[in-house]
Amino acid sequence: MDFINFEFDKGIDWGAVEKEAEEEIKEAKKEREINFAVIDAETDPFNGEDFVEPFIWGFFDGSTYIKFDGPYATDHLIDYVGKYRGRVFAHNGGKFDFHFLIEAFEKEKSLTVINGRIAKARLGRATLQDSYCLLPVPLSALEKDQFDYSILEKGKRNLPGNKEKIEKYLESDCRYLYKYVKEFVDSYGMNLTLAGTAMKQWEKMGGKVPKSNKKYYDKFLPHYYGGRVQLFESGIFEGEYKIYDIKSAYPTAMKYHHPIGTDYYETRRPGDALLQNSMISVECISNGAFPMRTRNGLFFPQEKGIYHVTGWEFIKAIETNSISNHKILNAYVFEETCDFSMYVDHFYKMKSEAEAVGDTAKRTFAKLFLNSLYGKFAANPENYEEFYLDDYGAYPKDDYAPAAVYGDMQLFARDLPEDKWKFFNIVTAASITGWVRAYLWESIQKCEGVLYCDTDSIICRNGDALPLGKELGNWDLEGTAHKVAIAGKKLYACFLDTGKTKIACKGVRISADEIVKVAQGETIVYRSEAELFSLKGKKRFIERKVNATSIIF
Structure with a gap:
C-alpha cells in the first residue's frame, strides 16, 4: 500500500502564505466594518387594535436600491441581507423592524441589547445595527417626505397610484437614512452608540477617560x-x-x-x-x-x-x-x-455655523454631542445583560437562563460578567x-x-x-x-x-x-x-x- 507524503513543499514560503492569509482576513474584517447598507419597512397603519406586519421592505447600500414586496417580502429580505457582508442599519430597528427578523438571527451568536433595544445582532453574514443608538432622533428631524399613512391600509395600498406612492416613500426613507448614517460614520467612525462615540471624541481631543470600580x-x-x-x-x-x-x-x-x-x-x-x-x-x-x-x-x-x-x-x-x-x-x-470647554466649544461652534447655513445634519449632530457625553461617565454595567438565541429546548450556556420564546427559537440571558464591567x-x-x-x-x-x-x-x-x-x-x-x-x-x-x-x-x-x-x-x-x-x-x-x-x- 502506497502512503502519501504530507511533508511541506520546501519550495513554498509558508510564512509568506500565512501572512497573506492573515492580511486577507484583516481586509475582509475591514470590509465588513466599512461596508454598510440600510433597510426599512412599511406596515399596516397603527390602529391600536391589530398587530402589524411588513408588506414591503427596502434595501439600499449607497448605490443599489432593492425592494422586496408580496406575501414573502420578509423572507426574501432575510435571504438577501443574510448574504451581505457588512452592517445593515434600520432606524429604531431594535424596537421595531428587527423584531420581524428575530427568528432568522444567527444561533448562539451574542445579541447586544441596550435598555431593551436590540442594538446589534447577526443575520447570516450581515451585522444588523439600530441607527437610533447613534442618532437618537426621529428621521423626520433630519429629512423625510410628507406622506399620507392612510393609504397603507390593506384596502387602499394597491389602488392605482397608491402603490407607486408607497414605494417612492419607502425608497426616499432608505436613501435619507443612508445619507445621514454615512455622514455620521465618515465624520466620527463606525460605533455602536452616540454616548460611546462622544467619549471617543473627548478622548481624541486629549480629554481624560477615568476608570473606577463598583465600590x-x-x-x-x-x-x-x-x-x-x-x-x-x-x-x-x-x-x-x-x-x-x-x-x-x-x-x-x-x-x-x-x-x-x-x-x-x-x-x-x-x-x-x-x-x-x-x-x-x-x-x-x-x-x-x-x-x-x-x-x-x-x-x-x-x-x-x-x-x-x-x-x-x-x-x-x-x-x-x-x-x-x-x-x-x-x-x-x-x-x-477639569472642564470640558474644548469639547463644548468645538460642537457649539459647529452647531452655530450649521444653523447659519441651514445644515440640518451638522446642527443635529452637534446638538446630540453636546448633550451625550456627561451621562456616559455614570454608566453602570451592572444594568447590562448578554443574550443569544438558540433552538427551543437547547441547553443554556454557562450562567445563562431562558428568557423568551420566538417560534422555534429561544432567547437566553445572563447578567454581564464582572470581568466585562467598565466603570468611568x-x-x-x-x-x-x-x-x-x-x-x-x-x-x-x-x-x-x-x-x-x-x-x-x-x-x-x-x-x-x-x-x-x-x-x-x-x-x-x-x-x-x-x-x-x-x-x-x-x-x-x-x-x-x-x-x-x-x-x-x-x-x-x-x-x-x-x-x-x-x-x-x-x-x-x-x-x-x-x-x-x-x-x-x-x-x-x-x-x-x-x-x-x-x-x-
Whole structure:
C-alpha cells in the first residue's frame, strides 16, 4: 500500500502564505466594518387594535436600491441581507423592524441589547445595527417626505397610484437614512452608540477617560441625580404666564471645573474654595433646595433630613438662604478636576455655523454631542445583560437562563460578567448634573409665581430678573401663555398667545384638551396606537388610566 507524503513543499514560503492569509482576513474584517447598507419597512397603519406586519421592505447600500414586496417580502429580505457582508442599519430597528427578523438571527451568536433595544445582532453574514443608538432622533428631524399613512391600509395600498406612492416613500426613507448614517460614520467612525462615540471624541481631543470600580460607584451613587422636575402648583391657570428655557444647560455646566480623577480625601470642614470640587453629605433643614429619592422619583422636601448633594448645590443653597441649621457630616474633596470647554466649544461652534447655513445634519449632530457625553461617565454595567438565541429546548450556556420564546427559537440571558464591567467616574456626572440643578434653583428664586420647572425650564408669572441672551447659559423667553394646565410631572399644556400649544405628556400621547381634563381632576384612558415590542415578552398594546394622582409625586 502506497502512503502519501504530507511533508511541506520546501519550495513554498509558508510564512509568506500565512501572512497573506492573515492580511486577507484583516481586509475582509475591514470590509465588513466599512461596508454598510440600510433597510426599512412599511406596515399596516397603527390602529391600536391589530398587530402589524411588513408588506414591503427596502434595501439600499449607497448605490443599489432593492425592494422586496408580496406575501414573502420578509423572507426574501432575510435571504438577501443574510448574504451581505457588512452592517445593515434600520432606524429604531431594535424596537421595531428587527423584531420581524428575530427568528432568522444567527444561533448562539451574542445579541447586544441596550435598555431593551436590540442594538446589534447577526443575520447570516450581515451585522444588523439600530441607527437610533447613534442618532437618537426621529428621521423626520433630519429629512423625510410628507406622506399620507392612510393609504397603507390593506384596502387602499394597491389602488392605482397608491402603490407607486408607497414605494417612492419607502425608497426616499432608505436613501435619507443612508445619507445621514454615512455622514455620521465618515465624520466620527463606525460605533455602536452616540454616548460611546462622544467619549471617543473627548478622548481624541486629549480629554481624560477615568476608570473606577463598583465600590467607588456605589459609594458616590447617592450624590447622583437627574434633572429637577417639580410641580409648585397644579390645576388650570389663566392670566399671563411665561415659559423660559436655559440655552444649553448641560453644555454650560461642562464649561466649569468638575472632578475627573478618582482620588479624594474626606473632611468635615472643606474650605470655601474646595466646595465645588466636593460631594457633600449634610444634615440640615432644607427649604426645597436639595433632592431626595423616593419610589416615585425625585422629591425636594421642606424638612430636616440628611442630604447627599454636590458642592454646587450646597453653595447655592447657602447663597439663597434655602437651608438652615446645617452640619456637614462628610465632604469628599476631589484633587483632580477639569472642564470640558474644548469639547463644548468645538460642537457649539459647529452647531452655530450649521444653523447659519441651514445644515440640518451638522446642527443635529452637534446638538446630540453636546448633550451625550456627561451621562456616559455614570454608566453602570451592572444594568447590562448578554443574550443569544438558540433552538427551543437547547441547553443554556454557562450562567445563562431562558428568557423568551420566538417560534422555534429561544432567547437566553445572563447578567454581564464582572470581568466585562467598565466603570468611568460617576462623580463627574454627578457634579455636572448638580451644577444644572443648582443653577435652576438659583433662577427659581429670582422668579415670581412659579408653577412648574423641568430640568432647564421654568413656567412662571414673572421671570424678568432672569438673564436673557443668546450666549451659553443665558435664559430664553420661549413664549407667553394666556392659559396653563398643569396635571403632573411631564404632563402640562401651555396655550400660547401665538395660537400654538406647548405640550408635555411623557409616556402617553394625549391632546391639550385631555391634559386640561386631567388637570381639572378627571381620569382619561390612554391606549397606544402602536404595539410595544419587548425582547423578553410578547408584543402588546399599552393601556393606562391617566389622572392627577397617578402623575403627581
